[in-house]
Amino acid sequence: MKSKIRLYVDHPLGDGQAVTLTREQAHYLFGVMRLTVGSQIAMFNGTDGEWLADITQAGKRGGEVFCGQQSAPLRMPPDVWLCFAPIKKARIQYIVEKAVEMGVRRIVPMMTEYTNSERIRPERLQAHAIEAAEQCGATYVPQVAPLVRFDALLATMKDRHLLFCDEAEAGEARGFEKARVSEADPWSILIGPEGGFSPDERAKLQNLPNTQTLSLGPRILRAETAAVAALTLWQMQFGDWT
Amino acid sequence: MKSKIRLYVDHPLGDGQAVTLTREQAHYLFGVMRLTVGSQIAMFNGTDGEWLADITQAGKRGGEVFCGQQSAPLRMPPDVWLCFAPIKKARIQYIVEKAVEMGVRRIVPMMTEYTNSERIRPERLQAHAIEAAEQCGATYVPQVAPLVRFDALLATMKDRHLLFCDEAEAGEARGFEKARVSEADPWSILIGPEGGFSPDERAKLQNLPNTQTLSLGPRILRAETAAVAALTLWQMQFGDWT
Structure with missing residues (x-):
């Protein structure tokens, strides 16, 4: 074997x-x-x-x-980015590994109000992405972007659907609004830090026309768990799992 | 915060x-x-x-x-068991943690043909389950069962639907056959070891009348990733995420 x-x-x-x-x-x-x-x-x-x-x-x-x-052949993952707020080192490595296994185009560490870990080493994370690709059979390796501030990141994603995994919605069932979405639209999935997004950040996200909110059950998921759960639902709905 | x-x-x-x-x-x-x-x-x-x-x-x-x-109040997770084949220690701890966050009733380590790690310490894993429950807001702590052989486990699950996450099906879209399922039916989700289930084990599972097969995308997922992905789909379909 x-x-x-x-x-x-x-x-x-x-x-x-x-x-x-x-x-x-x-x-x-x-x-x-x-x-x-x-x-x-x-x-x-x-x-x-x-x-x-x-x-x-x-x-x-x-x-x-x-x-x-x-x-x-080269098999590109669908055009979905995973944006996450850095957490403890071992768990960041897991998030990167999971993002590669689940299939994303780009991995974006973002600095949010409640992010308390500012130090990330993109070249180390990139090495983790490569290892994960070697292991999971992927032919593409998503790029790990440098750390970017939440507001600056939002400004670069006006042409993408944003999937906002909102801890405050825990327990409220929410699916995708498929009506507004075409097949090949680009997406970004946003996973907040421990403690979630700040009220200000939540308001900004909710007021954007390109945001969809998703709830991930009644328990509070750790960031790496939320990343896998959100990517599972997204891949089954829009991605390469269907 | x-x-x-x-x-x-x-x-x-x-x-x-x-x-x-x-x-x-x-x-x-x-x-x-x-x-x-x-x-x-x-x-x-x-x-x-x-x-x-x-x-x-x-x-x-x-x-x-x-x-x-x-x-x-006490909030029982739905009657779903997570059955997994022990892997490296750190990753077993993750599986247990993820099972609690995602919401299962029971965590069952199982010995399969390709399982190469026979030593597990259920009391250590139970402590991890407790920590995860403390952290994720759960009011129930799933029991970590003792290691059980695959055949013996199957014999105890005749009254449950079995969700078989088949690596060999990678890339083949498969949903749930909801027709045969009632709301409160008990389920078990089976996650194989590295290398998957053996041909003999796969045949046994596929020949059971209570088995449903699920594919989890075109890349090979690690066991802890597959556990979260399978539980996400199950919780959204039958569990307490809806």
């Missing part, structure tokens, strides 16, 4: 393409996973789909693989 | 009821959270709802609280 190793590479992929491995990749493949010359892996780079590749050189500090046939 | 501390106690609760605190509870309330005599907390015990309570004694090794008024 051991599945083939999937490796993300920052390199063009195509028929007969040779790819030089970095030191970290060589360490992982040959040191950790004990692969040798002749082993086969799967590679993807976020744009060229997934390719089967044979290891042709294996060293301690590098190596080379050679692309054979394409094993999967 | 600081919300009141919610404490689970293994003690009857009611109007005027005094509750003696354990050493751990005293340490948490007075040592960690710095509460003092006169502070108010919320308490619940899984059966009597949630009660506001005043601290009347606060010591290093113990203390006493006194129940005032009931702040929420």
